[in-house]
Amino acid sequence: METLRQKLSCPVCPELFTPPVLVLSGAHNFCKQCLEKILLHQNCHHINGLFHCPLCRKVIYLRGRGIVGQLRNSLVETILEKFKYELEKICTQEKRQLTQICEEHGENMNLMCLTDDKPIHAIWKLFGKHEDHNVAKIPEAYNARKKTFIKKLHLVHKKSEEARKETEKLINELTAGVTDTKVMIDTVGMGLLKGIWYRMAELQAKLHHDYSTKLEKLQ
CATH class of the missing domain: 3.30.40.10 (Zinc/RING finger domain, C3HC4 (zinc finger))
Structure with a gap:
């Protein structure tokens, strides 16, 4: 915990x-x-x-x-909210059970009926309707529930870590993809520019040649 x-x-x-x-x-x-x-x-x-x-x-x-x-980090907030809720519920139940007394017999509710999931005392277990039910001491029952709760939270935390790593991997892949795309765009763009420059040089040379030829004829 x-x-x-x-x-x-x-x-x-x-x-x-x-x-x-x-x-x-x-x-x-x-x-x-x-x-x-x-x-x-x-x-x-x-x-x-x-x-x-x-x-x-x-x-x-x-x-x-x-x-x-x-x-x-909404995932951590969700786990935190669940943790606080369960922790508060366990503490409240423990405090209530420690001070709960049977009004009928005046006995402390120091046992937990695992079958009905409710606190009882020894008289109900020996002579009452809980005679055939499985029971445990309240501290032992709540400790077992705490361990189960902790295991579940650890499982949720483990899954959240796996999800975070998977998200980071996806982000890295997307970043690498963006970088590769940018390099490709720059390469293609530079190739197009070189082609345009080469074509412009050809046109300028042809224009100069035509101009010189016509000038010679006119002279």
Whole structure:
């Protein structure tokens, strides 16, 4: 749980990300408000300015769009929202179960009926309708649920990393494609220009020749 919390924490605060979460070109995420502090600390006040990522020191160019031009990591925000929701739900349930008392018997609800997914106490297990049900102590049941929840979140995080890498690969391929296309356009354009220049030279030579010939005849 702590490992996942660290992955969802801003390296500047360092608290859980406060949306919107911005991702730099070096794939490092920051709270927008923390990124603004970084720009202020590095004296980057212009929308065309540049600054260094505080983690990898890579130069980030704002390119006339300021901080709003940085990509928003909606995937991390979605995982963060799910993490906060589940964490709050687990904590609320734990607190409620620790203080919950059966009004009928005055017993603490210290067991969890796994069949009905509800808290019970020992009397209900021994003599009540939960006699044939599977039960566990509440702390053990919630620890098992926490582990399951953490595994699911790790799986989501793994998929998000794979999606990010795939996106970066696609961006690199597109960038390479744009570069190749530009080179091809420049090459073809230069060839066309050379052809035009060569044709112009031919026409000028022919014009000069015709002019000289006609001038000789007139003389």
